[in-house]
Amino acid sequence: MATTKLKGNIVNLGGNEVNVGDNAPEVKVVAKDLSEVTVGGAQGKAQIIVVVPSLDTPVCASETRRFNTEAANIGGASVTVVSMDLPFAMGRFCTTEGIENLTVGSDFRNKDFANAYGVLIADGPLAGVTCRAIFVVDKHGEIVYKDICEEITEEPNYEGALNAAKAVASTCCGGGCH
Numbered sequence: 627m628a629t630t631k632l633k634g635n636i637v638n639l640g641g642n643e644v645n646v647g648d649n650a651p652e653v654k655v656v657a658k659d660l661s662e663v664t665v666g667g668a669q670g671k672a673q674i675i676v677v678v679p680s681l682d683t684p685v686c687a688s689e690t691r692r693f694n695t696e697a698a699n700i701g702g703a704s705v706t707v708v709s710m711d712l713p714f715a716m717g718r719f720c721t722t723e724g725i726e727n728l729t730v731g732s733d734f735r736n737k738d739f740a741n742a743y744g745v746l747i748a749d750g751p752l753a754g755v756t757c758r759a760i761f762v763v764d765k766h767g768e769i770v771y772k773d774i775c776e777e778i779t780e781e782p783n784y785e786g787a788l789n790a791a792k793a794v795a796s797t798c799c800g801g802g803c804h
Contacts, residue, residue, distance in 0.1 A: 655731030658717030668767035
């Protein structure tokens with residue numbers, strides 16, 4: 627079972643662990659307007675899947691703002707931030723923060739994403755939400771980068787994820803906080 631840490635304490639992660647070289651599971655999450663958004667699978671473009679516990683925390687908010695800014699510079703890549711936050715809260719966050727270059731997706735209904743990617747916190751005070759992680763998926767649906775952050779309360783390796791996304795992105799596509 628994979629693990630991460632919360633304020634130095636080990637927490638276990640549930641679900642099916644996926645790794646670099648694996649096919650990224652195709653999963654539907656809920657957009658801020660309650661429509662479904664598909665993440666993973668072969669989408670013909672690079673995908674940066676940013677997993678956070680909740681946009682209602684300073685580290686997650688900062689991370690999302692940074693990916694919103696950085697994502698605008700990567701043609702041919704989409705960015706989706708996935709958390710257990712309710713779609714309405716995600717929408718309010720995007721509006722308040724001016725998030726326009728990425729999509730937000732809630733995994734609150736069935737925790738399908740968290741279980742498919744092995745990022746569901748299984749125990750401790752945050753049990754039932756997602757850990758902090760980043761997956762980069764190439765246009766064929768293969769995971770080319772994975773970072774389960776060692777400490778949930780710390781920001782991820784932005785450069786590693788962005789460089790992996792730049793390496794597999796090839797054509798320009800539009801964005802927007804959906």
